Amino acid sequence: MTAVDHNLLNDLQARGLIAQMTGDDQLYTWLQESRTLYCGFDPTADSLHIGSLVPLLTLRRFQQAGHKPLALVGGATGLIGDPSFKAQERKLNTPDIVASWVEKLKAQVSRFIDFDCGESSATVVNNLDWIGSVSVLDFLRDVGKHFSINNMIQKESVKQRIDREGDGISFTEFTYMILQSYDFAELYKHHNCTLQIGGSDQWGNITGGTDLTRRLHGAQVFGLTLPLVTKSDGTKFGKTESGTIWLDPAKTSPYAFYQFWLNSxxxxxxxFLRYFTFLSVGEIDRIEAEDKGASGRPQAQGVLAKEVTRLIHGEEGLYAAERITSSMFSGELSDLSESDLQQLALDGLPSSRLTKEDLAKPLTSLLADCGMVKAGREVKDALGRNAVLINGEAKGPEDNMKTAEVFAAEKALFGRFLLVKLGKKKNHLFELA
RNA sequence: GCAGGGGUUCCCGAGUGGCCAAAGGGAUCAGACUGUAAAUCUGACGCGCAAGCUUCGGUGGUUCGAAUCCACCCCCCUGCACCA
Structure with missing residues (x-):
């Protein structure tokens, strides 16, 4: 059996990963032995995004410390919708869509935890398996009776919805907490699961579960929440103008993913290094101290991007991301071979083929249509500032209507590749058809 | 159902007959400075290379002219009433 790392909570503490926990000291003692814990992920999309990364990685930290993780995919709760700290009622997804998302999340979650490591091997569970078969009357009599509406409406997580002038909260969403509490009680009963972790927005749901488990089974179970990831500038973590950063490489390429972290x-x-990597706290402190002492560009972003990309997309994904990054930001296009250019597109550099019709469009339309910018106006602005480079050559407003000319085959690398750079960070590879 | 309040460009939020593609803030994009950072400053920010075109819940109407006025409709909120 795996040796239990008695220092786990101290490490989590040092990483700033503990927002709240039930039963303070008792949990320390409790975790001196190998325990089973769970964390839930609701299928609200066909992929998880980096917002779920902290709980996901924490599950892994627990496993590495010798505990047994259960990853719960919310096939049932995903049909209801968690109202916690949500400003508005959400619209329901159809059962078949949720079911398909459940399958995707199961696969995704599975990559982070080990299913074959003896006693602390992980398990994936789906709460639809037990909630789906409970009758309404049984549920109301056996579970509902333990919940006091008076207490439920006091929960911070739904308070704003209840007090709100605008949208209120439906009974459906209000019930969510009871379902999640029931999950904990079930997992205790059938898997001897005694700890639930989750984002700090889950506190109300988690304590609901510890209470219910005590009432139904007379057992003490624990809860621990992780901090919400925030950014120093106050904007939302995990979003860029081009959208959410997903864990699915088909939705966010490893290159884009790598760039996201590099731009921290x-x-x-x-x-972020403490939250998202498995580097030791000491190592991270050392990096921070070195960066403080050195002038110029810190090494931390590079380390972060490398570690997290490897964690999510593996060595290959990381290699692809680094390849593209070094080609695109070194400025030396001549270093690239023909096969290099071909590979870049495969590696996830945004790319497209140019047809004759494309060459008839103004640059503004062309670059907007290929997704580099949201509207032609941005291209116009960039052209006016010499911020559009085609194969390293700056273009101006007068080139806007000369698409065929600037994308002429004679100017293309190897007769067919044209690399457009807009601003500092946006690159797009065109191949002449 | 009755009474009252409200629906404005990605978000918040001004605007109550022409000077409105619509203040201000946020977000976002680009430039300068840098380090593919932050802060700061500059520009852009409905769509369009442009001429121009399309917007202020919906549909009609009044008017030379409407986000602004009128009618009807839809949706949201708050009270009150009512019924299972």
């Missing part, structure tokens, strides 16, 4: 602000990057 100095004020956030050391915190």
């Amino acid at each position: 602000a100095d004020a956030d990057v050391y915190k």
